[in-house]
Amino acid sequence: MASKGNIDWCDGEKNEICQKIETLLKNVHVGLPDPLTDPVKCSLVKGDYLYFHYGCDGHDDRGWGCGYRTMQTMASWVYFNRSPVKNHNRIAPSLLQIQQALVTMEDKPGSFSGSREWVGAFEASLVLDYFCDVPCKVVHVRGGGAELGQVAVEELHQHFEKHGSPVMMGGDRDNSSKGILGVCTGDKGSYLLVVDPHYYGRQQEKTELQRRGWVSWKRISSLDQSSFYNLCMPQTATKST
Helix, strand or coil, X not given: CCCHHHCCCCCCCCHHHXXXXXXXXXXXXXXXXXXXCCCCEEEECCCCXXXXXXXXXXXXXXXXCHHHHHHHHHHHHHHHHCCCCCXXXXXXXXXXXXXXXXXXXXXXXXXXXXXXXXXXXXXXXXXXXXXXXXXXXXXXXXXXXXXHHHHHHHHHHHHHHHCXXXXXXXXXXXXXXEEEEEEEEECCEEEEXXXXXXXXXXXXXXXXXXXXXXXXXXXXXXXXXXXXXXXEEECHHXXXX
């Protein structure tokens, strides 16, 4: 991981924020058992990333910041795994930088900057392109968990095999942002490897995060059947490295 002197984290925000970022855990899914004993196909994230979650930089964003944290996890993957990157000294944009960028792009009004408004998969696609020069594919699934299992599973397998980067997923009824780090399919259905940004508290060991369900395999059939879902898939393999 880069030393503090190489982290251009918040362009003038407090140094203690940079120090907090340096303590974030890498690759929190490592060591988690597969959900199926005899899977037909498993596809996982490739490369390093940091686990961003509520309050991890000293800002209490409980109740509104989950989408931002998932974006930061995705941006950290770009930082570690793609070179050159647009801002090679920044692991991920801060919450305020994300908001200011969306205002600059005229996706949001000026009042959005400094607010507690949510963001979703579409905003993530704009932010990853703006800060990391990475285009994103946004997949819209209208039919809830059932359609997700029928349509999006193969999209996710292809994504992780070709691009290897984390995916952001969110919806309307199920409006909690989720980082998707893998997909596993077998005769009994498909599972998503979910890293949950809603954790708030002191840093935990990855084994404890896994034990408490903050990093877990979730069966697709357990997802909301009435919610639409959007998936933001960074197209990292389309750019030269």
